[in-house]
Amino acid sequence: MTDFTTRPEIRGTFGVVTSTHWIASAVGMAMLEKGGNAFDAAVATGLVLQVVEPHLCGPAGDLPAVFHSVTTGTAVLAAQGPAPAGATIEHYRAQGLSLIPGSGLLATVIPGAFDGWMLMLRDHGTVTLREALAPVIHYAGEGHPIMPRVAATIAGLADYFAAEWPSSAETWTPGGTPPAPNAIFRNPDVARTYTRLVEAGEAAGSDRAAQIDAARDAWAEGFVAEAIFGYLEQAEVHDVSEQKNRAVLAPADMAGWRAGYEEPVSYDYHGWTLHKTGPWGQGPVLLQSLAILKHFDIAAMDPRGEEFAHTVIEAMKLSYADRETYYGDPAQSEVPMAHLLSDAYNAERAALIGETASLEQRPGRVPGFEALAEAYVARAARDFGVGDVAAQEPTMAHLTEKRGDTVHLDVIDRWGNCVSATPSGGWLQSNPVIPGLGFPLNSRAQMFWLEEGLPTSLAPGRRPRTTLTPTLADHENGARLVFGTPGGDQQDQWQLIWFLRFVHHGMDLQQALDAPLFHSLHFQGSFFPREVKPGALLIEPNMAEGAIDGLRARGHRVSVAPEWSVGRLTAALRHPDGVMQAGATPRLMQAYAIGR
Numbered sequence: 001m002t003d004f005t006t007r008p009e010i011r012g013t014f015g016v017v018t019s020t021h022w023i024a025s026a027v028g029m030a031m032l033e034k035g036g037n038a039f040d041a042a043v044a045t046g047l048v049l050q051v052v053e054p055h056l057c058g059p060a061g062d063l064p065a066v067f068h069s070v071t072t073g074t075a076v077l078a079a080q081g082p083a084p085a086g087a088t089i090e091h092y093r094a095q096g097l098s099l100i101p102g103s104g105l106l107a108t109v110i111p112g113a114f115d116g117w118m119l120m121l122r123d124h125g126t127v128t129l130r131e132a133l134a135p136v137i138h139y140a141g142e143g144h145p146i147m148p149r150v151a152a153t154i155a156g157l158a159d160y161f162a163a164e165w166p167s168s169a170e171t172w173t174p175g176g177t178p179p180a181p182n183a184i185f186r187n188p189d190v191a192r193t194y195t196r197l198v199e200a201g202e203a204a205g206s207d208r209a210a211q212i213d214a215a216r217d218a219w220a221e222g223f224v225a226e227a228i229f230g231y232l233e234q235a236e237v238h239d240v241s242e243q244k245n246r247a248v249l250a251p252a253d254m255a256g257w258r259a260g261y262e263e264p265v266s267y268d269y270h271g272w273t274l275h276k277t278g279p280w281g282q283g284p285v286l287l288q289s290l291a292i293l294k295h296f297d298i299a300a301m302d303p304r305g306e307e308f309a310h311t312v313i314e315a316m317k318l319s320y321a322d323r324e325t326y327y328g329d330p331a332q333s334e335v336p337m338a339h340l341l342s343d344a345y346n347a348e349r350a351a352l353i354g355e356t357a358s359l360e361q362r363p364g365r366v367p368g369f370e371a372l373a374e375a376y377v378a379r380a381a382r383d384f385g386v387g388d389v390a391a392q393e394p395t396m397a398h399l400t401e402k403r404g405d406t407v408h409l410d411v412i413d414r415w416g417n418c419v420s421a422t423p424s425g426g427w428l429q430s431n432p433v434i435p436g437l438g439f440p441l442n443s444r445a446q447m448f449w450l451e452e453g454l455p456t457s458l459a460p461g462r463r464p465r466t467t468l469t470p471t472l473a474d475h476e477n478g479a480r481l482v483f484g485t486p487g488g489d490q491q492d493q494w495q496l497i498w499f500l501r502f503v504h505h506g507m508d509l510q511q512a513l514d515a516p517l518f519h520s521l522h523f524q525g526s527f528f529p530r531e532v533k534p535g536a537l538l539i540e541p542n543m544a545e546g547a548i549d550g551l552r553a554r555g556h557r558v559s560v561a562p563e564w565s566v567g568r569l570t571a572a573l574r575h576p577d578g579v580m581q582a583g584a585t586p587r588l589m590q591a592y593a594i595g596r
Contacts, residue, residue: 005510006586007593016582016595017041018570019409020056020486023144024048025584027135028411029594031127038417039067039124040132042409043117046423047136047194049407050113050439051187052144055153056405056486058426058439059190060111064277065421066264066472068480069124074472076277077421079116079259081109081444082329085460086248089450092458095245100446100458102528103430104239105232105247107443109464113423114219116259122212124417129201129211133194140438141191147590148181157429164238165432167231168440172428189438196223221255227436228254237432240528249441264472267291267341270503272481274473279327279335279455282526283469286492286499288319288349291341295350299504304516304543306550312500313520313537313556314353316493318362320523325363325376328455329463335455336366357555359534361523375454380524384532406468406486410572412580418572420470420482422491446528467491467526473499478576485569485585489526493519494567509571509583516540517567533557540566 010016015038017028028045032038042065050058063079087109092100101107121132155178161169162176171187172178179185197215200222204214218224229251236244264275267287274290276283292315301308326335339345349364361380363373406424411417425442433440447465448458456465469491470484485494494517501512518539525531535557539548542563552558564587572582572593582593 006514007510007583009508009510010582010593010595012580012596013414013578014596015041015411015413016572016580016593017045017409017411018572018582018584018591018593019045019049020407020568020570020591021049021052022590022592023052023139024409025592025594028409032413034127036127037125037415038411038413038419039120040127041411041413042419042421043121043125043132044135045409045411046117046421047133048139049409049423051136051139051190052147053150053407054187054428055150056427057113057407057423058428058442059114059193060439060441061113061423061425061427062442062444062466062468063113063116063259063421063423064281064466064468064470065116065120065419066275066277066470066482067124067419068417068472070416074264074275074474076262076264077116077120077259078262078277079112079119080280080463080466080468081112081257082461082463083109083445083448083458084249084253086250087445087458087460089452089458091248092450096243097241098450099528099530100448100450101239101241101245102446103443104237104241104245105235105249105431105441106245107239107445108247108249108431108441109444110249110253110257111426111442112259113426115216118212118216119259122209128208129215130198133198137191137194140187140194143184143186145182146179146185149588151179151181151183153429154178167433167435168428171433171438187438189436193224193437193439216258220257224437225251225254228434228441231434235432265337269294271476272473272503274471276469276471278330279337280329280463280465281469282323282327282465282467282492283471284327284337284340285319285323286469286471286496288322288340288346289315289492289496291343291346292318292350292353293500295347298500302544303501303505303507304547306544306547306554309518309539309543309547309551310357310554310556311353312497313518314358315350316496316520317358317522318349318352318364320489320520321361321363321376324380324524325372326366326369326455327465329465332459332462333455336369339366340364355554357535359555361532361534372454376524380532383524383530384534405488406491408470408484408486408568408570410482410484410570410582412480412482412572412574414578416480416574418472418480418482418574420472420484422468422470422484422486424468424486447526469495471495480574481571483569483571485567487568490519490567494569498569498571509573509581513569513571513583513585516542519566538566540564
């Protein structure tokens with residue numbers, strides 16, 4: 001294995017920040033340089049990502065994070081907003097819908113990202129509200145060089161915005177013209193919104209925590225909520241259902257919800273304990289995949305080879321079938337997580353992997369939950385090859401610019417605090433901009449089903465089963481690792497491949513980030529229109545010689561992506577002696593790791 005990498009392996013003892021945009025990474029590092037900790041840096045980084053990658057996340061989106069505090073331990077920040085009280089299957093069916101649209105007001109759940117960032121800042125950060133929000137106010141108000149991909153996204157939607165979403169046209173195409181690639185782009189309304197949130201906080205007095213809570217209240221019940229519901233009172237928005245729909249989100253929904261903390265779901269694998277969100281995210285699917293792959297000698301396989309790719313893909317097909325069958329909000333549905341991670345169950349699952357590609361949907365049969373398995377198989381058969389309608393999240397260079405996606409960040413500070421966060425939602429493609437605020441609502445409700453009796457059935461107060469899945473892992477020797485990626489259904493697939501190469505094949509962070517990636521499209525997609533593509537496999541071309549032909553011979557339906565076009569991973573590692581490393585993918589030429 002060559003030691004050559006596309007970028008240097010960032011190493012140091014002071015701190016590291018890695019994210020999907022270089023400006024955001026630099027902002028996070030600047031926060032560490034000013035004396036802030038990993039939580040301060042994560043908040044500043046995450047908020048700036050809303051401005052520099054507005055096609056991938058926004059203030060009204062979603063936020064899961066897995067973090068380790070040297071004082072309080074490891075936990076999950078759960079800032080995924082649930083469905084509004086008026087979000088019933090009956091209401092959506094009455095609109096003539098069989099699927100929740102991938103855009104527009106009916107796809108909106110309670111915004112979660114801002115409150116989640118503020119909760120992290122209040123409880124674990126050290127800087128003031130003004131200090132944390134200063135970078136996002138600067139880059140929104142003074143501008144930043146807009147990435148060509150963002151400019152292309154806006155240009156592709158300019159006519160639609162002008163015709164259907166005029167407030168979005170005013171924000172993203174000022175003067176009626178899409179921004180040129182790399183031109184300085186400003187969003188003064190977002191700058192004013194965040195400035196007003198700082199002012200609302202400081203009006204509460206000099207106490208830091210009180211200021212942050214006052215800003216949270218201004219968001220959920222004050223001027224932000226007033227602007228949102230003033231707009232929604234009359235708004236009827238065209239969406240991908242090709243009809244205009246009104247929102248069900250109401251003032252009481254936002255006023256009555258706040259982000260919180262949860263225990264992670266954890267799993268031991270070859271000396272590492274991995275921590276993920278609960279099954280309201282797809283995070284446990286990575287743990288299930290590892291539980292299956294424990295039964296194979298991954299270390300003996302060529303990490304670029306046919307056998308490795310085949311075995312990993314087949315394991316992921318099985319774990320993702322269980323995701324679609326059993327996962328959901330555990331606050332509202334019983335999810336048999338202990339059974340799904342048990343040794344006996346996964347030994348049975350591993351025995352299903354043969355020498356050829358499976359073209360079947362094979363969820364496991366969990367005692368007492370058999371009806372859910374049958375329902376998934378029937379649903380997947382119904383939605384096989386539903387068409388070429390653009391899915392509404394996963395993007396990479398080989399896919400259309402018009403789809404939303406996600407961002408990711410990892411931070412470790414000199415004290416040993418670590419944060420892995422995957423903010424998403426509230427993309428510029430998701431909904432019209434709220435006049436005066438400068439950002440749109442989210443479209444996360446598209447992950448619910450308009451069918452009764454499922455863990456993912458639409459229901460008031462239920463969290464959608466998202467694809468957002470940051471990772472934190474502890475080694476038995478005291479090392480700690482944080483990593484993740486955007487990419488919708490691909491997030492845990494790319495993370496799994498990266499982690500296996502890191503653990504079993506001696507690859508360092510950046511080596512593993514540079515290695516070719518692949519993913520399956522076999523199982524039911526999480527985004528409108530919920531396609532199923534049995535056996536479909538997308539792979540980068542620079543695998544081992546003969547690997548792609550070998551996969552085809554095994555029955556995989558292989559499509560070859562352009563080189564350097566799959567995956568947007570970042571990762572950071574703290575060794576037991578305090579030395580840190582960080583890396584970022586070279587794909588799309590925008591993610592960057594910084595540290596010293």
